[in-house]
Amino acid sequence: MTPIDVTREKQAAAQEAATLVSDGMTVGLGTGSTVAFLLPALADLHRNIRCIATSPQTESIARQVGLMVEPFRDVISLDIAIDGADQIAPDGWLIKGGGAAHTREKLVAISAQRFIVIADSTKTVNNLKGPVPVELLAFGLGSTLHRLGNVTLREGVPHSPDGGIIGDYHGRLDDPQSTAAWLSGTPGVVEHGLFPPEMVTTIIVGHTNGKVEQRIITNNGQ
Numbered sequence: 001m002t003p004i005d006v007t008r009e010k011q012a013a014a015q016e017a018a019t020l021v022s023d024g025m026t027v028g029l030g031t032g033s034t035v036a037f038l039l040p041a042l043a044d045l046h047r048n049i050r051c052i053a054t055s056p057q058t059e060s061i062a063r064q065v066g067l068m069v070e071p072f073r074d075v076i077s078l079d080i081a082i083d084g085a086d087q088i089a090p091d092g093w094l095i096k097g098g099g100a101a102h103t104r105e106k107l108v109a110i111s112a113q114r115f116i117v118i119a120d121s122t123k124t125v126n127n128l129k130g131p132v133p134v135e136l137l138a139f140g141l142g143s144t145l146h147r148l149g150n151v152t153l154r155e156g157v158p159h160s161p162d163g164g165i166i167g168d169y170h171g172r173l174d175d176p177q178s179t180a181a182w183l184s185g186t187p188g189v190v191e192h193g194l195f196p197p198e199m200v201t202t203i204i205v206g207h208t209n210g211k212v213e214q215r216i217i218t219n220n221g222q
């Protein structure tokens with residue numbers, strides 16, 4: 001069996017996603033190693049797009065390759081957002097936030113007409129497995145951690161660019177909907193890394209032979 005070439009798979013998915021963008025669009029840029037392949041592909045294909053970046057890392061690379069990045073402040077709606085994922089379940093639930101960017105990523109995804117997920121084949125799983133990344137408010141941190149129970153704080157990337165404390169929730173995940181609702185309803189949780197299928201338009205998975213597999217998850221009301 002051919003060994004998996006994760007780099008080639010990421011590249012293939014990113015390249016395909018870049019072709020879904022048209023000149024004139026406002027494009028949300030996710031974060032991570034898969035998105036790192038998307039940025040030059042977008043810059044090669046499109047001269048006239050406006051971009052919103054979900055992290056300082058993405059913003060810096062995007063500018064280096066010549067993309068026009070603007071702040072996400074007065075923009076109300078994006079035409080498309082493209083981002084990676086840590087795990088992709090068969091029903092379209094995602095875990096994101098391995099790189100601590102999930103709060104901004106979720107805001108960008110929910111604001112986009114179409115949210116495209118790009119990934120290598122190792123990201124597809126039969127069942128989501130924890131932990132779920134969480135961003136927590138520093139104020140009251142001890143109390144929030146006590147109520148959540150099973151959270152470890154990150155050492156590598158302890159803060160989001162917005163000052164939130166990054167951790168990982170190790171609790172139950174057999175019903176992502178109820179875990180997501182519980183985390184969202186817990187005061188002190190700024191955002192968690194569970195993304196529901198309703199948020200996802202299309203998943204593009206790259207394969208080692210350079211081909212991609214596209215799965216439509218929802219038409220986002222279009």
Ligand SMILES: O=C[C@H](O)[C@H](O)[C@H](O)COP(=O)(O)O
Nearest residue numbers: 032033034084097099100101
């Ligand atoms: O916080 C990071 C993001 O959610 C990434 O999109 C996710 O971790 C996937 O990253 P990568 O493309 O590097 O696997």
